[in-house]
Amino acid sequence: MTKAALARTDGLQTVTSDDPVVQVRDICKKYGNLEALRGINLEFQRGKLTTLLGPSGCGKTTLLKIIAGLVPATTGEIRVNGRAVTGPGPERAFVFQDFALMPWATVLRNVGFGLELRGVESVERNRIACRYIEQVGLAGFEDKYPHELSGGMRQRVGIARAFAVNADVLLLDEPFSAVDEQNRRKFQEDLLQLVELEKKTFIFVTHSIEEAVYVSDRIVLLSPRPGRISRVIDPSIDRSASPDEIRRNASYLDVVEEIWQGLRQYAE
Amino acid sequence: MTLFGIRIPMLASLVLWALVWEIVGRLDLIFLIPPLTSVIAAGFELVQTGSWQSATTITLRSFALGMTLAIAVGVPLGVLMGRVKVIDNIFGLWVNMFVSAPLSALVPILMILFGLGETTVFVTVFLFAVWIIVLDARAGVMQVPTSLIEMGRSYGASRWTIFTKIILLSALPEILAGIRIGLIRGVKGVVIGQILVSVIGYGELFELYSRSFDMERFWALTILLFAAAMMLSAAVEHFEKRIEYYAGAR
Amino acid sequence: MQMTASPAKIDDALGTSKKAPATVGAGLRRFADEWRSFWVVLSLAILFGAWEIAGRVPISYAFPTFLETLSAFGEMVADGSMIRAYFLTLQPLLLGVAISALFGIGLGVVMGLSEKAEWLLAPVFIVLQAAPMAALVPLVTFVYGIGLTAKTLAVVMLALPVIVLNSYKAVRHVNPSLVDMCRSFQGTRLQQIFKVIIPDASPVLFAGLRLGIAAGFIGVMLAELLITPTGIGDLITYHRSVANYAHMYAAVASIIAVSTLTLAGLQYVETHFLRPEKRRK
Numbered sequence: 001m002t003k004a005a006l007a008r009t010d011g012l013q014t015v016t017s018d019d020p021v022v023q024v025r026d027i028c029k030k031y032g033n034l035e036a037l038r039g040i041n042l043e044f045q046r047g048k049l050t051t052l053l054g055p056s057g058c059g060k061t062t063l064l065k066i067i068a069g070l071v072p073a074t075t076g077e078i079r080v081n082g083r084a085v086t087g088p089g090p091e092r093a094f095v096f097q098d099f100a101l102m103p104w105a106t107v108l109r110n111v112g113f114g115l116e117l118r119g120v121e122s123v124e125r126n127r128i129a130c131r132y133i134e135q136v137g138l139a140g141f142e143d144k145y146p147h148e149l150s151g152g153m154r155q156r157v158g159i160a161r162a163f164a165v166n167a168d169v170l171l172l173d174e175p176f177s178a179v180d181e182q183n184r185r186k187f188q189e190d191l192l193q194l195v196e197l198e199k200k201t202f203i204f205v206t207h208s209i210e211e212a213v214y215v216s217d218r219i220v221l222l223s224p225r226p227g228r229i230s231r232v233i234d235p236s237i238d239r240s241a242s243p244d245e246i247r248r249n250a251s252y253l254d255v256v257e258e259i260w261q262g263l264r265q266y267a268e
Numbered sequence: 269m270t271l272f273g274i275r276i277p278m279l280a281s282l283v284l285w286a287l288v289w290e291i292v293g294r295l296d297l298i299f300l301i302p303p304l305t306s307v308i309a310a311g312f313e314l315v316q317t318g319s320w321q322s323a324t325t326i327t328l329r330s331f332a333l334g335m336t337l338a339i340a341v342g343v344p345l346g347v348l349m350g351r352v353k354v355i356d357n358i359f360g361l362w363v364n365m366f367v368s369a370p371l372s373a374l375v376p377i378l379m380i381l382f383g384l385g386e387t388t389v390f391v392t393v394f395l396f397a398v399w400i401i402v403l404d405a406r407a408g409v410m411q412v413p414t415s416l417i418e419m420g421r422s423y424g425a426s427r428w429t430i431f432t433k434i435i436l437l438s439a440l441p442e443i444l445a446g447i448r449i450g451l452i453r454g455v456k457g458v459v460i461g462q463i464l465v466s467v468i469g470y471g472e473l474f475e476l477y478s479r480s481f482d483m484e485r486f487w488a489l490t491i492l493l494f495a496a497a498m499m500l501s502a503a504v505e506h507f508e509k510r511i512e513y514y515a516g517a518r
Numbered sequence: 519m520q521m522t523a524s525p526a527k528i529d530d531a532l533g534t535s536k537k538a539p540a541t542v543g544a545g546l547r548r549f550a551d552e553w554r555s556f557w558v559v560l561s562l563a564i565l566f567g568a569w570e571i572a573g574r575v576p577i578s579y580a581f582p583t584f585l586e587t588l589s590a591f592g593e594m595v596a597d598g599s600m601i602r603a604y605f606l607t608l609q610p611l612l613l614g615v616a617i618s619a620l621f622g623i624g625l626g627v628v629m630g631l632s633e634k635a636e637w638l639l640a641p642v643f644i645v646l647q648a649a650p651m652a653a654l655v656p657l658v659t660f661v662y663g664i665g666l667t668a669k670t671l672a673v674v675m676l677a678l679p680v681i682v683l684n685s686y687k688a689v690r691h692v693n694p695s696l697v698d699m700c701r702s703f704q705g706t707r708l709q710q711i712f713k714v715i716i717p718d719a720s721p722v723l724f725a726g727l728r729l730g731i732a733a734g735f736i737g738v739m740l741a742e743l744l745i746t747p748t749g750i751g752d753l754i755t756y757h758r759s760v761a762n763y764a765h766m767y768a769a770v771a772s773i774i775a776v777s778t779l780t781l782a783g784l785q786y787v788e789t790h791f792l793r794p795e796k797r798r799k
Contacts, residue, residue: 102717281639490653
């Protein structure tokens, strides 16, 4: 417990550290009279994986979509690489909870779709798409249609599509929530490898405490109605260990327990 | 649509179209389209005439009879098709065929079988309305969640209780949706039947007005019919909404 | 010949694809699947048998038996009158459906995309679809006489509202997540429309077209029975007037069969070519 607590103090000090890719300033969001988000200030570190964690109704997906430029904020601003955001941009890519794959297009076309929209010509597009299809472990499935894939495989397509446009920031909206538990664990491990390999910034939304602690460099806890930041935690898990060791590690379990104690008041 | 920050309801555009109609009518471009105001005036006169009242009675009677029979036959047949595979296999082909067949071609046959009278119109209404009611009742029964039926069985409900308390109630939203579309089709049926028979009810009036180029009355009658069809549909929709709360929970 | 579980759902709320879960034993279902053609034959045989018996009783002097009708049909095909009639009937039908498809899909898509167009046009077409348009068919003759134009217009009057409303609903029910996806990759509005919205809406657009064709068949028959006795309508009217009931029944049955086969064929195209994703979710 002490170790985790120490780590957390460290974390709080680094909230405003040197190299933020994404800055969230005084974001508020109202839907009519309903206040979804209130006074959100956050910075996301380059090359790190930050998780937005909270009970349902805390506005974590809304915040992610505001960062993506898909939903306008009522007040406040988002800066990416120092520039204010007015809509979606090439430096950000989104991974959807329901995969958002085009059912009429093959895996290859789906993965290359971001490039297709940018006018990248097809040979080049397919070359890049194939590379990422292989990287997410779907080599050989290029000509399949989404309905021929399992839920887990479909989300791999969604992730490959986001990687293919070579954005600095990847926004993942509960990407594994529609995937079964076994595949989910495998996914989390693969995600960590991708973070290591691609040196990109990840902003990850989930409602699973274990998932958050396992994959994150930093966890932002949101509380509901209206959505506010309640705490920021840096799990500081030693990732050199094997996945199974990490899941039995005392500091891992301590952080999980600590977050649960913070969130249990919101459970019904 | 919002204009200058004020939300304008969708139906308001009909007022705009009515205005366009009035202007076109006033310009006297084409004798087919008299000004809307004179059509409405003709409508008020029309409803006071004995010929309109008796035509309405005949129309309503054939419509009500045809619909009653369509519901009385359609719902049980649909439920049976949803529950009994053999019945579904035998009737499925014909129901699916007649639901989108050009039934207007059948009316001449009905005319020689049932004569140029109300019976033909009543059978036309039945034939137009019944198939969609069957199909929707069948769909409703077939999409009752298996877990609900298993729940009933696990609490020891008899087959009959499961049927009446779970399957029928659960299929109610679809059954009502079928009846609503059946009603709209029934209105089309009563009009097509009467126009083709052309010696009774509104069919006779339409024939009369179009032969004597009485466009005001022709349009007045048309608007009355359209309005009745819309109101009927709105009424069932209102009733559907009242039971929608449990349809939405599925 | 397997048709949708509920065309009413297409009529009524497009895009809400509900699937019927299995309530009957899987074994029974497999049997029925394997023997589908057997059931089709049985179901045809039962109706034709009933028809034959009813005709032999006879239930009415104007009720020919099935076999009489069949031979009348053969006779009409052999002497060429049937083929000539279809040549005349299919012209306004095809023309009317083509016009309705062009304008209907165009208008419907615009209504689905633009709030202003929706406000202006949606209520009109809702009224036109729910209303008995057949009442207006006689008016057509005043302006366009009794030629091809009048018949085509009758087809358009019945088919257009159906196609417009279904196209509109198809666009409105496009998966919003796909549109978000396109936006997140900075797709332009045009890319959104042509690369995501129209492809995603196309199965429902096609289904709407199918319903429009069904309405077009009703329209062409009305026109031929009401305005101008030509084509199949003429066959029906003529044989009725000379009390050739078997021939009349054959003409009616043939138009119903032609319409059914057309619609079934379109449905086959729809499920086999337009929806590779038919089994999604």
